[in-house]
Structure formats: structure tokens, C-alpha cells
Amino acid sequence: MSKGELLLKRSSQYIDFMRYGLSSWFSEALKSTGWKPGLAADRAWSWLPSQCAICKVWPARAVCDECVAAFAQPVHRCPRCALQRPSASAHCPECLTDPPPWHDALTAVSYQWPWVDLIAQFKYQAQPGWSGTLASLMHSAPGVEDALAQGSLLVPMPMHKLRWAERGFNPALLLAQHLSPATTCADVLWRVRHTPAQRSLPRSERLKNLEGAFQLDPLKTHLLRDRHVLLVDDVMTTGASLRSATKALLAAGPASVSILVLARTERPGTAKN
Ligand SMILES: [Zn+2]
Ligand SMILES: [Zn+2]
Numbered sequence: 032m033s034k035g036e037l038l039l040k041r042s043s044q045y046i047d048f049m050r051y052g053l054s055s056w057f058s059e060a061l062k063s064t065g066w067k068p069g070l071a072a073d074r075a076w077s078w079l080p081s082q083c084a085i086c087k088v089w090p091a092r093a094v095c096d097e098c099v100a101a102f103a104q105p106v107h108r109c110p111r112c113a114l115q116r117p118s119a120s121a122h123c124p125e126c127l128t129d130p131p132p133w134h135d136a137l138t139a140v141s142y143q144w145p146w147v148d149l150i151a152q153f154k155y156q157a158q159p160g161w162s163g164t165l166a167s168l169m170h171s172a173p174g175v176e177d178a179l180a181q182g183s184l185l186v187p188m189p190m191h192k193l194r195w196a197e198r199g200f201n202p203a204l205l206l207a208q209h210l211s212p213a214t215t216c217a218d219v220l221w222r223v224r225h226t227p228a229q230r231s232l233p234r235s236e237r238l239k240n241l242e243g244a245f246q247l248d249p250l251k252t253h254l255l256r257d258r259h260v261l262l263v264d265d266v267m268t269t270g271a272s273l274r275s276a277t278k279a280l281l282a283a284g285p286a287s288v289s290i291l292v293l294a295r296t297e298r299p300g301t302a303k304n
Pocket of ligand 2: 109110111112113114122123124125126
């Protein structure tokens with residue numbers, strides 16, 4: 032590596048530390064004060080140029096246009112559960128026999144490399160700085176712009192207060208606020224039971240784990256009546272949490288409930304970039 036290349040590499044590493052390391056540190060510092068950072072921890076460092084987290088080209092956006100084109104291409108998906116399908120409008124057999132409670136489901140990408148790593152940094156390494164980049168991917172997904180244009184109310188998947196305190200921010204809330212701050216309704220649906228993490232449980236126990244986990248704020252249910260609701264989350268795996276939350280939302284009499292997630296876990300062997 033030439034001296035020039037080495038210098039470029041060191042500079043990009045320094046800037047990435049500034050952008051993501053500091054956003055993480057800022058988020059941790061705010062957490063210790065009990066204040067929930069919202070978009071502040073994200074936007075504080077977003078003016079800095081960055082290295083593409085996937086191909087490492089620099090300077091670039093956090094994920095460069097070439098990587099978005101290569102790894103976030105729209106694919107045919109089941110309209111009800113967003114699983115990848117071989118052709119357009121093909122429902123998967125499960126959705127024909129046991130349809131989910133929501134009207135339709137939208138996703139930006141499959142939950143696989145390279146998105147798994149970036150989502151892990153966002154969620155588990157406390158780097159809220161990723162929310163803007165990941166929300167723009169969601170915004171570009173087919174159907175999302177139309178759903179936002181029709182004035183849908185965005186309800187982020189709620190997080191129990193203990194888990195919120197532990198993580199310092201709710202990833203779904205940050206994504207929703209980036210997508211449409213004016214129509215994000217963060218305090219109508221609550222997670223009232225602190226349940227073991229869904230990913231730690233076998234499929235059969237996931238629905239049981241969620242019984243009574245979500246509740247509507249009785250003083251705010253009128254906000255949902257006759258509205259199109261978009262329930263926003265980061266990742267859909269079995270969809271058990273989303274099913275349970277949708278059932279709670281439907282009790283308020285919305286016109287419809289749709290699901291919008293950043294990434295969808297595919298059935299083994301079906302996902303292609
Ligand atoms: Zn790239
Ligand atoms: Zn389906």
C-alpha cells in the first residue's frame with residue numbers, strides 16, 4: 032500500500048470513529064442521564080463524510096450508491112408477509128391458508144449479509160447514527176412512498192421500558208421518525224410485559240411468549256380510528272411480535288394495519304441479492 036493510500040485509509044477510519052463511535056458514546060452518555068436521545072444522537076455527526084461500510088470506498092455515504100444498487104435491489108415478495116417469491120403477486124402457501132392479521136407487509140431488504148452486520152451495529156452496538164441511512168433504504172422500498180403519501184400513521188414497534196433503558200433508544204422509533212416525523216405516533220401502543228428476547232425462543236414458544244405483551248393507551252385509541260396504520264419495525268423473523276402488536280392495534284378500529292420493516296428473514300435457500 033502506498034503512503035497516499037495508507038493516509039486515505041487512516042483518515043477514513045478516523046472519520047468512521049468520529050461518526051459511529053461518537054454517536055455510540057453520545058447515546059451511552061445520554062442513557063446514563065435517563066434522557067432518550069431520539070434523533071439528536073444520530074444527527075449530531077451526520078455532517079461528517081464517511082467510508083462505505085460495505086465496500087470501504089471513501090469518501091462516500093455510510094452505504095454508497097453502488098452498494099445500495101448491488102445489495103438492495105427490489106425482488107418479488109409475497110404481498111402479505113414480504114417473503115421473497117419467484118414471481119410478482121404470488122402469495123406464499125402459508126399466507127393463503129393462515130393469513131396474517133395485517134393487510135400487507137413491506138420490506139427494504141432481506142435480512143442477510145451485508146445488512147445483518149449493519150443492523151447489528153445499529154441495534155446491539157448502540158450506534159443510532161445508522162438510523163438515517165437505514166431509514167432511507169426503507170423509504171426507497173416499493174410501496175413505501177405511496178403508503179407515506181396517503182398519510183398513514185406510523186406506529187413504531189414498542190420496546191419495554193426495561194429494554195429501552197438497557198439499550199438507550201428504540202431502533203423502530205428512530206426509523207419511523209426519519210421516515211415521517213409528523214405522522215409518527217410513539218405513545219399509543221405500549222409493550223407492557225418484559226418477555227425473553229424472541230430470538231432466544233423456539234418458534235412454537237414465540238406466540239405464547241407474547242400473550243398480553245402489547246396494550247393500547249386507552250386515552251389515545253381514537254387517534255387510530257379509521258386511519259391507515261403502518262407498524263414499523265427493524266427486522267421481521269417469524270412475525271410473532273408483529274402479529275401480536277397488530278391484533279392490539281386492530282382493537283382501536285383503524286382502516287387498515289400494514290407492516291413496514293427494514294429487513295425480512297427469508298426461508299433458508301430462498302434469498303438472493
Ligand atoms: Zn459501497
Ligand atoms: Zn406470505
